[in-house]
Amino acid sequence: MTDRRITAEWLQNNAIQAVFDAIERHDDAARVVGGAVRNSLLDKPVADIDIATTAAPSVVAERTERAGLKVIPTGIDHGTVTVISSGVAYEITTLREDIETFGRQAKVRFGRDWTEDARRRDFTMNALYCDRSGAIHDPLGGLTDCLERRVRFIGSARDRIQEDYLRILRFFRIHAAYGNGEPDPEGLTACVHEREGLRSLSAERIGMEMKRLVVAALAPQCLSLMENHGLLEIVTGGVSRIADFTAFRGLAPDVPEVDEPALALAALVGFVDEDMDRLSDRLRLSNSERKRMHGALAAGSELIAKPVDPAAVDTRKLLYRHGRQTSVDGVVLAYSRQSETPLKRDLLELLARLRRTEIPQFPLKGRDLLANGIAPGPDVGRVLERLESCWIESGFALTAKELIGRI
Structure with missing residues (x-):
């Protein structure tokens, strides 16, 4: 245990304390683990709350149900139960330790050793626990890494990656979201060495990570590294536009559209419609995401052909042809593709006009x-x-x- 404590509101509310009350009986303990602890330490928003416990899955289900909480046996055979308390979902997983390690199908057994459970995780900053009072438990020394924003694999980086090749993308995504400076050299070297393993991953899993990576703060730097080391082409199946993507991300936080994964992916790889379809297929994007990428390219195509002069854009014509959101998307995409971009303030004024101008209605039927x-x-x-x-x-x-x- 460290002297550091978490005092976040999500830990003090009655919903999660009711979960602790239900589980922590007969010498069993429960602790929040992973992202919620990391994000609280770094003053980042907390979305999902995962709890680790010494209690067996069936015991967790029995105790929480008896306490009047809703139980969903999402993965009870693998040690995970989802419990709903006051409308909030908590994923509760019994401590585990590896018996045999062979990728994602590693043979595990339930245990009571917090250090062994921590060793199974990916990065040291994700192997932090806190109890119901907010006290931090740091079995592997991840607290310093977390506070210094250093994304470091637990143990051997290559071993962790070979257990699940998605950890290559997670390394870049976590660094892009929480890291500082250059990525950990050992981790980067291992990711490059094991990059062919990316080809074995499902499109859905890659797509989920990429959609989170392209909207992270250090996405341009991390994607550039991935391209330079031959990883990005494996993921996208084509050439990427890092300079354009960097200009696109440079509009944050003034333009909320840069935080839309579909538009960010369009800025990264979309030369023509075929590129949008290829990436949509490779990442199993939804029909709405695919449509948004195509719409942005169509709306921005006439602007991409020549330097964007914000004052000269006929906003009413653009709005009538493409609708409001697609017009905004097209202008943002066109802006990112210009070698000589207009002043950002002029672009923001154009976007403001697009957002407030009434869309003309054709008077005949x-x-x-x-x-x-x-x-x-x-x-x-x-x-x-x-x-x-x-x-x-x-x-x-x-x-x-x-x-x-x-x-």
Whole structure:
């Protein structure tokens, strides 16, 4: 135990204390572990709270259910039970130790040794525990690494990676989010040496890590390292645009869109539509993510062809053609692709205009043409399309009556 304590509100609330009350009986202990402890120490938001315990999974389920908490046996055979307390989900896992190690299918047994449980984890900063009072338990010396923002593998970096090759991406992602300065040399060397192992991972697992990596604070630096050492091409299947991505991330925190994974990935690899499809397939992105990438490229394509002059962009025309969010996405993407970018303040003003400008509404419908003598059939669509072009070229000024007069 260290002298350091966590006083975060999430640890003091009744929801988690009720979980501790239920589990900690008959000499069993429970401690929060991993991300929640790390993030609290680094003053970062805490999203998920994981708890480790000496109690067996069946005992955890029995005790928490008896206490009136909702139990979901998410992975009880592997030692994990999810408990809902006051609407908050806590993933509770029994301490484990390796008997045989062979990748993700390592043979383990439940135990009561906190140090052995810590040795199974990936990075020292993730092997920190705190009890219900906030006292930090640091079996492997990870507290110093955490406070100094040093992402370091537990034990042999190559051994940890060979247990699960996703830890290569996690090394870069955790450093991008929490690290400081250059990555740990031993960890970087091991990641480069074992990079071919990335090819064995499922698209879903890679996609999950990449979506979190591209929106992290040090993403440009880490992705550049990955490209220089031959890792990024294995993941994306093509050439990346590190300089463009760096310009894109440089808009944070003024432009919230840079924290959208789909748009960040488009800035990283999207030369043409085929690139968007390739990456969407490789990372198993959702249909909405794929659509957003394509939309951004379409909206930004006419701006990408020439330097973006924010004052000259016809915001109403852009909004009418692409909608509000896609127009904003397109401008941000186009900005990141310019070798000579406009002043950031001018770009922010353009984005502000896009966010507040009313989207024009075309004043005619097919029935208006039918009522004015156009016979039903293909001519309706053709005439409507020509009138819409006239309306757009007029700066959206022509009224319905004026347009009808042009039939």
